[in-house]
Amino acid sequence: MxxxxxxxxxxxxxxxxxxxxxxxxxxxxxxxxxxxxxxxxxxxxxxxxxxxxxxxxxxxxxxxxxxxxxxxxxxxxxxxxxxxxxxxxxxxxxxxxxxxxxxxxxxxxxxxxxxxxxxxxxxxxxxxxxxxxxxxxSPFTWTHFWATISQPEVALAWPTRADTPPVRTEGTLWGGNLAMLCSLLGTDYFPRIDGGLLFVEDVGEPPYRVERLLYQLHLSGVLRRQRALLIGRFSNCRPTPYDAGYDLDAVIGQLRRICGVPVVEGLPFGHEADKFTLPFGTPAWLVVEDGTARLGFAGHPRLASPWRPEPVGIVAARC
CATH class of the missing domain: 3.40.50.10740 (Murein tetrapeptidase LD-carboxypeptidase, N-terminal domain)
Incomplete structure (x- = not known):
């Protein structure tokens, strides 16, 4: 236990x-x-x-x-x-x-x-x-958490945009909250990761501010050093009246035009109930084709003894 x-x-x-x-x-x-x-x-x-x-x-x-x-x-x-x-x-x-x-x-x-x-x-x-x-x-989050920290190899999949160009690549999986990533740029606490698979998410940021943060990663050279950018959940990301309809889709469209690396949407990760558990810093592979993204990794740290407790629905019923 x-x-x-x-x-x-x-x-x-x-x-x-x-x-x-x-x-x-x-x-x-x-x-x-x-x-x-x-x-x-x-x-x-x-x-x-x-x-x-x-x-x-x-x-x-x-x-x-x-x-x-x-x-x-x-x-x-x-x-x-x-x-x-x-x-x-x-x-x-x-x-x-x-x-x-x-x-x-x-x-x-x-x-x-x-x-x-x-x-x-x-x-x-x-x-x-x-x-x-x-x-x-979320049973999804519960199951993925325990499976990921128990298994030596993990393969994840999620639906992405059907028009996403095919991707087949590998690199270091890393990322997290977009605002926090940008807050440490230029400091000794920001790692230099080349050839990475960078995932990002955030909450409560209107679309234009998401774009500004992504431009910071772009202009600093971080994005172009990656193999792919994985877009997680941007919760409560609502345009203001002044934005005149400039929404997150418009932001992602602009990002695709400027960043020079594959942009893959729909990653279940962020400030929402359903989320994958993702190792920060482990080697991973990514394949995208026919509207499906697949992400796999191995060699990540895990529990000494595999632990697969009862599903969260049963656990919650006993609380």
Missing amino acids: PTIRLIAPSGYPHDAQAMQRGVKRLRAAGCTVEGLAVLERQEGRFAGADAERAADLAALAEPPAPDIALAIRGGYGATRLLERLDLSALGRRLAEVGTLLVGHSDFTALQLALYARSGLVTYAGPMLGADFGAQTP
Whole structure:
């Protein structure tokens, strides 16, 4: 049975009921859940002082190591911790003990920094509150999470635009929240990844701001060094009246014209219920043909013993 330690590097747990539902579901599935003290902390908009949140992450390098370190939520705050952490030492230790770091959204800052400083492969995936603690949790997300961190090889597929040109390529899988990616551009915490498969998502950004962020990746040279760009979910991405209908489709159309690499839409990842769990930093392959995208990877860190708990619908019914 895996041990899950909760970490709160960003925002405070504003939805206490969702957090408790998540804990109950994981325990009902047979997991040991520790680190519950982070669910009681708040300092301003953060889940505790910077020193407290950084200490939680540093403690992951101390025995006994958990199998999984799971972010409780995103928000903002992880960037404030980067200068407080010995990221090289933390990454080496986590790789040695096999602890899997999992989260998304603001968590992308830690993933970028750990990979840049130590090459640590982490997971872009579900979090405690919004995913495992949802009123109606997603069986899709639950199943893909446990399968991905248990299996030595993973193959994923999703429908994409029928007019997407055929793609057959491979590279390092990486990415995450678009705003967080751009926020660390030009810093020592942004890894240089050439020949990558870059995935992006975001929430609450109107289309023109999504385009501005993508242009930042384009003009900085990041996009042209990739083998493909995978477009995840852009939730609540609504044009304003001033936009005169300039929507996300228009943004993606412009991106296709300028970036010079394949753009593949529809990746189930982002601030929505159904999401894949994706390793950040592992070799992967991508094939797109006839309106279907297929992504596979192997060699990613995983649980020492495969763990496939009961489906989330059954677990949720027992909470």
